[in-house]
Amino acid sequence: MSTGKVHLTVQDGIAAVVFDRPEARNAMTWSMYDELAAICQALGQRDDIRAATLRGAGGQAFVAGTDIEQFLEFESGDDGIRYEAVIDERVQLLESLPFPTVAVIDGYAIGGGLAMAAACDFRVATPAAVFGVPIARTLGNCLSSANTARVVAGFGAARAKRMLLLAETIAAAEARDCGFVHEIVEPEALDAKVAALCQRLAGNAPLTIKAAKETIRRLVVEGLSRNDDLVRECYGSRDFRIGIEAFLAKQRPRWTGR
Numbered sequence: 001m002s003t004g005k006v007h008l009t010v011q012d013g014i015a016a017v018v019f020d021r022p023e024a025r026n027a028m029t030w031s032m033y034d035e036l037a038a039i040c041q042a043l044g045q046r047d048d049i050r051a052a053t054l055r056g057a058g059g060q061a062f063v064a065g066t067d068i069e070q071f072l073e074f075e076s077g078d079d080g081i082r083y084e085a086v087i088d089e090r091v092q093l094l095e096s097l098p099f100p101t102v103a104v105i106d107g108y109a110i111g112g113g114l115a116m117a118a119a120c121d122f123r124v125a126t127p128a129a130v131f132g133v134p135i136a137r138t139l140g141n142c143l144s145s146a147n148t149a150r151v152v153a154g155f156g157a158a159r160a161k162r163m164l165l166l167a168e169t170i171a172a173a174e175a176r177d178c179g180f181v182h183e184i185v186e187p188e189a190l191d192a193k194v195a196a197l198c199q200r201l202a203g204n205a206p207l208t209i210k211a212a213k214e215t216i217r218r219l220v221v222e223g224l225s226r227n228d229d230l231v232r233e234c235y236g237s238r239d240f241r242i243g244i245e246a247f248l249a250k251q252r253p254r255w256t257g258r
Contacts, residue, residue: 004028008043012200015043015052021055022058027067028112032091040093049072050202052097053194054120055104058112059187062103062129065111068139071244080235081228084144087112091147094120095217098210101199104194105129106187108170115143118150121213122182124194126171129181131155132169139243142234145227153220154180 004021017039019026025120028036043049056062066087074080094101094116103109103120109131117131121192133151143164150162155170155178162168175181185193201209203229234240238258246253 004032004181006032006039007163008039010049013048013050013202014195015037015049017052017054019055020057022056022060024067025061025064025108026056026058026113028066029067030070033086036094036243040090040097044093044097045238049099050206051100051102051198052187053104053198054094054116055108056079059106061108061110061113062117063110063113063215064108065113068244068247071139071141071240072248074235074240074244077232077234077236078108080141080231080240083146083235084231088144088146091115091119091150095150095221096214098213100198100209100213102194102197102201104190105131105181106190111135115147115150118147118154118180122197123175123180124183124185124190124197125175126187126190127172127184128187129175129184130169130170130181131163131171131175132167133163134167134169135243136165137167138247139254140234140237141243141255142227142230144231145224146209146221148227149221149224154178 002021007018007020009016019032021027043052100122101120103117103123105117105123105125107128109129111118111133113131114131133143152162159170159178163170172181172184176184183193239255243253
């Protein structure tokens with residue numbers, strides 16, 4: 001299985017970012033996270049970009065989280081601290097882009113994929129889109145404070161608890177009804193709808209957009225105390241190792257609470 005790629009193209013001031021690992025539902029590898037970071041850093045330094053789209057290749061997923069096999073390298077809770085810090089950095093680079101971003105979601109936006117979708121300004125989805133963070137049922141790890149804040153801001157506290165405590169997934173229609181999804185579009189009309197949205201965004205005042213985005217980001221994410229103690233406990237637990245092994249063996253984990 002490939003390590004995947006993150007591609008960038010730019011046309012007429014609109015950037016297009018594609019997560020390209022369809023055989024794994026675009027699950028992110030370390031190298032893909034690095035490529036995303038480099039793309040965001042490069043785009044953030046340009047003054048000719050007016051909007052960007054992000055989408056997954058293959059038509060089955062936006063991003064189905066982080067590649068689970070990579071967690072086999074983890075030995076302690078400190079590995080979880082380092083991992084969540086890297087994810088926070090990558091997601092914040094995306095969220096801090098000074099122009100509008102549109103996540104185009106056809107299929108799964110799960111775990112890290114949901115965090116990246118939540119970091120975008122708008123989400124346009126097909127009826128097949130599914131959103132969730134099922135780690136309470138699968139891996140037994142946890143989200144950082146910043147990514148938890150994004151889930152709460154996007155879905156509301158009640159739905160966030162369903163997603164994080166009950167490990168429920170949210171379908172496209174419910175995600176639209178709570179405001180997380182901007183619009184649901186049939187696959188054949190998706191490209192035209194996204195292009196029209198980008199053109200509308202590109203016609204607005206860039207500095208006003210930049211100021212509004214950054215102000216909202218600070219209100220949603222900053223000012224929260226970190227949860228490193230909780231991250232370290234989850235990633236350093238026996239249950240996290242059980243979750244990884246059960247996931248890769250396609251079995252249901254038997255949690256121990258330790």
